[in-house]
Amino acid sequence: MIKGLLRTMRTHQWVKNLFVLAPFLYYELPRLQETGVLHRDKLVGALTGFACFSLLASSVYVLNDLVDVDADRAHPVKKNRPIASGAVSTRSATIAMVILVATAFGVGWLLGLLFLAALAGYLANNIAYSFGLKRVPYLDVLSIGLGFELRVLAGSFAADVPPSHYLLIVTFMLAMFLGLGKRMHELNQHQRSGSTNSRKVLERYNPNAVHLLLNGFGVGSVATYVVYTLDPTTREQFNTDYLVISSIFMLIGVVRFTHLVRNNPEAESPTEQMLKDVPFLVNGVLAALSLVLIVYLT
Numbered sequence: 412m413i414k415g416l417l418r419t420m421r422t423h424q425w426v427k428n429l430f431v432l433a434p435f436l437y438y439e440l441p442r443l444q445e446t447g448v449l450h451r452d453k454l455v456g457a458l459t460g461f462a463c464f465s466l467l468a469s470s471v472y473v474l475n476d477l478v479d480v481d482a483d484r485a486h487p488v489k490k491n492r493p494i495a496s497g498a499v500s501t502r503s504a505t506i507a508m509v510i511l512v513a514t515a516f517g518v519g520w521l522l523g524l525l526f527l528a529a530l531a532g533y534l535a536n537n538i539a540y541s542f543g544l545k546r547v548p549y550l551d552v553l554s555i556g557l558g559f560e561l562r563v564l565a566g567s568f569a570a571d572v573p574p575s576h577y578l579l580i581v582t583f584m585l586a587m588f589l590g591l592g593k594r595m596h597e598l599n600q601h602q603r604s605g606s607t608n609s610r611k612v613l614e615r616y617n618p619n620a621v622h623l624l625l626n627g628f629g630v631g632s633v634a635t636y637v638v639y640t641l642d643p644t645t646r647e648q649f650n651t652d653y654l655v656i657s658s659i660f661m662l663i664g665v666v667r668f669t670h671l672v673r674n675n676p677e678a679e680s681p682t683e684q685m686l687k688d689v690p691f692l693v694n695g696v697l698a699a700l701s702l703v704l705i706v707y708l709t
Contacts, residue, residue: 415493416507419476420469424682428464430559430582431566432457438572440706441648453570456522460569463519464562467530470511471537473504478541488600522569529565533558548615552590559586577639584632588665589681591625592672596681599673625672629665636661653705660698667691 435457443449476483476494483495493499512534519530536557544554563582567574594616601613639645640655668691671684685691 412499412503415499416503419473419493419499419504420507420511421472422465422469423686424468424472424680425465426682426686427559428461428468428562430562431461431464431569433563433578433582434567434572434574435570437575437578438570441650453572457566457570459518460522460526460566463515463522463526463530463569464533464565466511466518467515467534470508470515471534471541473508473511474537475541477501477504477508525568526565529561529568533561533565536561546612548612551612552587552594555590555593556583556586559583559589577635577642577645581632581635581639584628584635588625588628588632589668591621591628592668592681595621595625596672596684625669629669633658633662633665649706651705654702656705657698657701660694660701663694664691664698667694 435453439450439453476492479489480494480501483489483492486495489495494501494504516527516530519527536554540551540554545551559582560579563579564574594613595618597613598616598618598621637655637658640658645654646652667688668681668685671688671691672681
């Protein structure tokens with residue numbers, strides 16, 4: 412049962428909570444370059460915030476599986492989820508969900524009221540999603556975008572650093588891109604399986620509109636990042652004119668993700684696809700290396 416609970420918690424989805432660390436990295440990297448000193452209290456705050464959001468996000472996944480158990484049992488892929496298959500009882504899942512929420516808020520209390528407010532907003536947004544918003548086309552994707560914005564704000568509060576306007580804009584663009592990618596993935600699953608038991612909201616999505624919006628938010632994400640790297644304030648902050656080079660890897664990541672959600676509907680989720688796709692992972696490593704080399708060697 413423990414293995415089933417861990418699967419229900421979707422620990423592989425914790426990668427999304429790296430957005431909680433983004434404000435700390437945005438604020439700290441230029442100062443680390445200049446002074447060589449890392450603010451340990453801010454790092455501890457950021458990591459604690461990441462842990463709280465990961466636990467809370469897992470509680471939300473448990474809630475979703477409890478709410479969707481009947482629909483999941485009729486789905487060709489989701490029927491194998493632990494709660495839908497009976498590997499984890501609804502009682503055990505409910506107890507685990509309560510423990511995860513209590514732990515997240517209990518530890519989050521140490522990071523202050525603003526962080527707790529962000530946690531509460533994230534939980535409220537996801538409850539609204541589970542019980543209503545996920546049945547409203549396009550508004551469900553906006554709810555996903557709000558969740559990522561709250562991650563960034565929570566990261567700012569946890570590390571006690573000011574939120575960046577550029578970071579918030581790029582995060583929203585990427586979140587909408589990822590959310591629309593998830594819908595495209597589900598539409599492809601629905602089309603290939605021919606099942607009539609898929610989520611009803613998919614029938615109200617226009618595949619051509621999803622395709623257009625996915626491309627638009629993908630291009631917008633890359634364009635906003637390019638503008639950020641060319642901003643005089645950014646160039647002065649990082650003491651380099653070459654940060655724009657790193658946008659190449661962001662473009663590659665966007666293109667690769669788009670390819671995966673369009674052509675690989677067998678996976679349960681786009682996140683699972685990304686974490687198993689070697690080209691995507693190699694691109695991510697190269698992106699991180701490029702940032703380090705650009706910031707510290709130019």
